[in-house]
Amino acid sequence: MTTRINIDPVTRIEGHLRVDVEVDGGIVQKAWASCTMWRGIENILLGRDPREAWLFTQRFCGVCTTVHAMASVRAVEDALRLPIPPNAQFIRNLILINHALHDHIVHFYQLSALDWVDILTIPRANPKAAASLAESLSDWTNNSDKELAAAQDKVKGLAASGQLGMFASGYWGHPAMHLPPEVNLIAFSHYLQALEYQRKALQVVGVLGGKTPHIQNLAVGGVMNAINLDSQAAMNMDRLYSIKSLMDEVIPFVQQVYFNDACAIAALYPEWMTYGGGVHNYLAIPDLPLDAQASAFDLPGGVIMNGNLSSVKTFYTAADTEFRHAVTEDLTHAWYKGDAPQHPWQGETQPQYTDFQENGKYSWVKAPRYDGSPMQVGPLSQILIGYAQGHPLTKKWTDLALAKISAIGKRKVTVNDLQSTMGRHVARAIRCAMLSELAAKHWDYLVTNISRGDAATYNPPKFPDGEIEGVGTHEAPRGTLSHWVVVRDGRLSNYQAVVPTTWNASPRDERGQPGPYEMSLLGNPIADPEKPLEVLRTVHSFDPCMACACHTYDPDGKPIASVKVL
Amino acid sequence: MIPRILIAGVGNVLLQDDGFGPHAIDRLHAEYEIGEDIELLDLGTPGLDFVDYLVGRDVLIILDALSSGGEPGEIFTFDRQQLNERMPNMRLSAHQPCLQETLFTAETGGVCPKDVLLVGIVGANFEVTTQLSASMEAAMPRALETVADTLRRHGAPLRRRNKPLPLKSWWQEPAVEHAEPIR
Numbered sequence: 001m002t003t004r005i006n007i008d009p010v011t012r013i014e015g016h017l018r019v020d021v022e023v024d025g026g027i028v029q030k031a032w033a034s035c036t037m038w039r040g041i042e043n044i045l046l047g048r049d050p051r052e053a054w055l056f057t058q059r060f061c062g063v064c065t066t067v068h069a070m071a072s073v074r075a076v077e078d079a080l081r082l083p084i085p086p087n088a089q090f091i092r093n094l095i096l097i098n099h100a101l102h103d104h105i106v107h108f109y110q111l112s113a114l115d116w117v118d119i120l121t122i123p124r125a126n127p128k129a130a131a132s133l134a135e136s137l138s139d140w141t142n143n144s145d146k147e148l149a150a151a152q153d154k155v156k157g158l159a160a161s162g163q164l165g166m167f168a169s170g171y172w173g174h175p176a177m178h179l180p181p182e183v184n185l186i187a188f189s190h191y192l193q194a195l196e197y198q199r200k201a202l203q204v205v206g207v208l209g210g211k212t213p214h215i216q217n218l219a220v221g222g223v224m225n226a227i228n229l230d231s232q233a234a235m236n237m238d239r240l241y242s243i244k245s246l247m248d249e250v251i252p253f254v255q256q257v258y259f260n261d262a263c264a265i266a267a268l269y270p271e272w273m274t275y276g277g278g279v280h281n282y283l284a285i286p287d288l289p290l291d292a293q294a295s296a297f298d299l300p301g302g303v304i305m306n307g308n309l310s311s312v313k314t315f316y317t318a319a320d321t322e323f324r325h326a327v328t329e330d331l332t333h334a335w336y337k338g339d340a341p342q343h344p345w346q347g348e349t350q351p352q353y354t355d356f357q358e359n360g361k362y363s364w365v366k367a368p369r370y371d372g373s374p375m376q377v378g379p380l381s382q383i384l385i386g387y388a389q390g391h392p393l394t395k396k397w398t399d400l401a402l403a404k405i406s407a408i409g410k411r412k413v414t415v416n417d418l419q420s421t422m423g424r425h426v427a428r429a430i431r432c433a434m435l436s437e438l439a440a441k442h443w444d445y446l447v448t449n450i451s452r453g454d455a456a457t458y459n460p461p462k463f464p465d466g467e468i469e470g471v472g473t474h475e476a477p478r479g480t481l482s483h484w485v486v487v488r489d490g491r492l493s494n495y496q497a498v499v500p501t502t503w504n505a506s507p508r509d510e511r512g513q514p515g516p517y518e519m520s521l522l523g524n525p526i527a528d529p530e531k532p533l534e535v536l537r538t539v540h541s542f543d544p545c546m547a548c549a550c551h552t553y554d555p556d557g558k559p560i561a562s563v564k565v566l
Numbered sequence: 567m568i569p570r571i572l573i574a575g576v577g578n579v580l581l582q583d584d585g586f587g588p589h590a591i592d593r594l595h596a597e598y599e600i601g602e603d604i605e606l607l608d609l610g611t612p613g614l615d616f617v618d619y620l621v622g623r624d625v626l627i628i629l630d631a632l633s634s635g636g637e638p639g640e641i642f643t644f645d646r647q648q649l650n651e652r653m654p655n656m657r658l659s660a661h662q663p664c665l666q667e668t669l670f671t672a673e674t675g676g677v678c679p680k681d682v683l684l685v686g687i688v689g690a691n692f693e694v695t696t697q698l699s700a701s702m703e704a705a706m707p708r709a710l711e712t713v714a715d716t717l718r719r720h721g722a723p724l725r726r727r728n729k730p731l732p733l734k735s736w737w738q739e740p741a742v743e744h745a746e747p748i749r
Contacts, residue, residue, distance in 0.1 A: 044580050044694050055736055059580050063613040102615070110614050110671060154674070195675040199618045212618075213610055 003529050017505065017544060021535060023526045031521035033505050034356060034363040040349045045495040050076045050487050051220045051461065053495065057483065058214055060497065063545055065213050066099045066205065067476040071483040076220045078319055079470025079487055083292040085456040088222035090446035093288045095208050095215065097439045101250055102201035103477040104432040105258055108425065109194035112540040115533065116265055117187045118177040119167050122155040125181035134186045137264055140256040142193060151189035171533040179268055190257050197253040200246045207243055222458035227450055240447055247439045254436040262429030263401050266422045267409030276421025276538045278520025279374050280307030282381035286315050287475035288438060294318055298438050299475055300386035300394060307419055312388035319471045327498060330367040330509040339510065341369060344484035344496040345469050363507040367515060368498050376516040377479025377503045378542060380418060380427035387415055393437065397430045421520065424541040463490035476500055478543050504542045517542065568622035569605040571722055573713065575629045576609050579737045583689030583702045586631040593710060596731040598724040616668040617675065625720050626679040627713060628665065631689040638690035639701030641709050646682040685712050696737040
C-alpha cells in the first residue's frame with residue numbers, strides 16, 4: 001500500500017521547503033521538493049550601480065550574507081577583467097574561511113546533530129564512562145567527567161522543569177535513534193561548547209569585515225581595509241594578532257572535536273552510509289585564490305559524472321570557460337514563465353504561480369543544469385573532486401576520516417561510501433578541518449605580503465560604454481554559488497544568482513530528471529510515517545538554506561511545519 | 567564593554583514591510599541620542615548567529631515585522647513568556663530563522679538576556695521593494711515611542727535630538743560615494 005507524506009511549512013510568508021514523499025513497504029519510492037517562497041529578489045538590482053550590488057545581495061539571506069556579497073563583487077570584477085591586489089585576496093579569503101568554519105560548526109551541532117542524538121537518553125548516561133570514551137577518541141582537553149556531568153545536569157534540569165523548549169519537538173525515542181547514552185552525552189556537551197567556538201570564528205569576520213552580520217569592507221576592485229603597520233587606527237600587527245589568537249582557539253576545536261564527532265557518529269550509524277546518495281553528478285568551483293589574477297587556488301574544483309571518480313574533470317579558474325557555457329536554468333516545473341532552459345545571462349524571473357502540480361509546475365526553485373544534467377553541490381562534491389584529483393590536503397583529511405570511521409565501526413569504509421546521507425556530514429567535517437589548516441596558512445600569506453611593504457588593497461574600477469557580462473563564483477559552505485551580471489553603460493541590466501540550494505533543491509526538468517533532494521530520498525526507510533525522521537536526516541544532510549530572504553515573526557503561533565499522512 | 571541593552575532590528579529591507587526592524591533602527595539612530603549602555607543593531611535576517619549578539623546583555627528589544635495577528639499597522643508586544651508559548655514544532659530547513667529557537671539556544675548556552683521584548687507592527691505588503699507601506703510608515707512613530715517607554719522602565723531614557731540626523735538607509739540612496747576605509 002502506498003502512503004503519501006507531505007511535510008509542509010505553513011507560515012504565510014516565510015514558506016520555505018515542502019517535501020512530499022510516497023512510501024511503499026516502508027521505503028520512499030517517489031519524492032518532490034518544492035520551495036514555497038518566491039525568490040525573484042534579483043529584480044531589485046536592475047538599473048542600479050554595479051559597485052553597490054553587493055550591499056543588496058548580502059541581504060538575500062541572513063545566514064549567507066558574506067557569500068552573496070563576495071560572489072557579487074567577483075561577478076562585476078569578472079565582467080571588467082579587473083584583478084585585485086594580493087592583500088585583498090587574502091583578506092577576502094580569511095573572511096570566507098572563518099565564515100565557513102562558523103557555518104559548518106553551527107550546521108553540525110546546532111542544526112542537525114539532534115537528528116542523530118537522542119537528548120532524552122542523556123540522564124541515563126554514565127559521565128565517567130563517557131569521559132573515558134571521549135578521551136579514547138580525541139586529545140581535546142574539555143572532555144572531563146566533570147564537564148560531561150555538567151552537560152548532563154543541564155538536560156536533567158530542562159527535563160525536570162518541563163521546559164524543554166525546542167528540544168520538546170524532537171523525535172526522541174524514535175526507532176532510528178540508536179546511539180549509546182554516553183555518546184549522546186558527549187555530543188550534547190560539544191553542542192554547548194560549539195556555541196562558544198563558532199562565535200570566535202565569526203568575530204574574525206567582524207574584525208576584518210568591519211561588522212557582522214553584514215560586512216562593510218568590500219568594494220568592486222578589492223577591499224576597503226586600510227593597512228598601515230605604524231597606525232593605531234588601521235590594520236596593524238595588533239589587529240592581525242587578535243585575529244590569529246581567535247583562530248588559534250577555533251582550529252583545535254574543529255580538528256579535535258567536530259572532526260572526531262562526525263567520524264564517530266558516522267561509524268555508529270553505518271546504515272546511513274548505504275542510502276541517501278541521490279544525484280551522483282558533482283560540481284565544485286575552485287576557491288581561495290592565491291594571487292591577484294586568481295590563477296591558483298587552495299580549494300579544488302571540477303566535475304564528476306555518475307559517481308565515477310576516475311572521470312573527474314578539473315577547473316583551473318574560478319569561472320572556467322566550460323562552466324560559463326554549461327550552466328542553464330530550466331523552468332518547466334518552476335513557477336516562472338517559460339519552459340525552455342535559459343542561460344543565466346539571458347535568464348528571466350517572471351512569476352507564474354499554478355498551485356502544486358505534481359506533473360506540472362510545483363516549486364519556486366528553478367532547475368539549474370550543467371550540460372543538461374542535475375548536479376549535487378556542497379562539501380561532498382568538493383571532497384570527492386579533490387580526492388579524485390589527488391589534491392594533497394583533501395586526501396590527507398579524507399584518508400584520516402575513513403581510517404577513523406573504519407576503526408570505530410570495525411568495518412572498512414571507502415571513499416565511495418561517502419556518496420550517502422551520512423557521507424555529506426563526514427565530507428563537511430573533512431572540509432572544515434581543511435579550512436582550519438588554511439586559516440593559519442592564509443593569515444601567514446597576508447602577514448608576509450604586508451611585511452614586504454605592500455599595503456595595496458584596492459584597484460578602482462572603470463566601466464566601459466556598451467554591454468559587458470561577468471560571472472562571480474564562490475564555493476560557499478553549501479556549495480557552488482554563482483552570480484551572473486550583465487552591465488550596460490555602467491548600470492546593471494540583468495542579475496541572476498544561482499545559489500547552492502537551487503542546485504540541490506531543484507525540481508524536475510524538461511526531461512523529467514529529478515533534483516538531488518528528490519533523488520536522495522528514494523530508498524530511504526521510513527519507520528513511522530507520522531514521524532518522518534529519516535526524511536529530515538537526508539534533507540538536513542545537504543544543509544538546506546531556503547530562508548534566502550524573509551523574516552517575519554508569526555504571532556499566531558502556528559507550527560512551522562506540519563506532517564500530513566495522506 | 568558590551569552595552570547592556572541591545573535593540574535589534576530584524577527583517578529584510580528588500581521585501582518592503584519585512585524591513586520594519588532595520589528601518590526602525592535607522593530612525594532611532596536619527597531621532598534620538600543613544601546612551602552608552604544601549605547598542606542599536608540592524609541584524610537583517612539572522613539565523614542562529616543572532617545568539618552571538620546576545621552575549622553580555624541584560625535587556626533585549628527586538629523590532630520585527632508581524633505577519634499576522636491583527637490589522638496592518640497594528641502594534642503588538644511580546645515578552646519572553648509569550649514568545650516561549652509559541653514554540654514551533656519542527657524545523658525543515660536547517661537555517662529557518664526562528665526567534666524562539668534563537669532565544670532557547672541562548673538560554674541553553676547561558677547567554678540569554680533577562681528581559682526580552684519584541685515590538686512588532688503587522689505588515690501590509692511584503693513585495694520586492696525597499697519602500698515601507700503607508701500603514702507601516704504611519705505606525706512607525708508609535709512603535710518608536712513604545713521602545714522609548716521600555717527603555718525608560720529600564721533606567722535608560724532616550725533624549726530626542728533637537729534636529730534629527732539624516733537617515734543612513736543605504737537601500738534608498740546610492741551607497742558608493744559614502745564608502746570609507748574600514749579601520
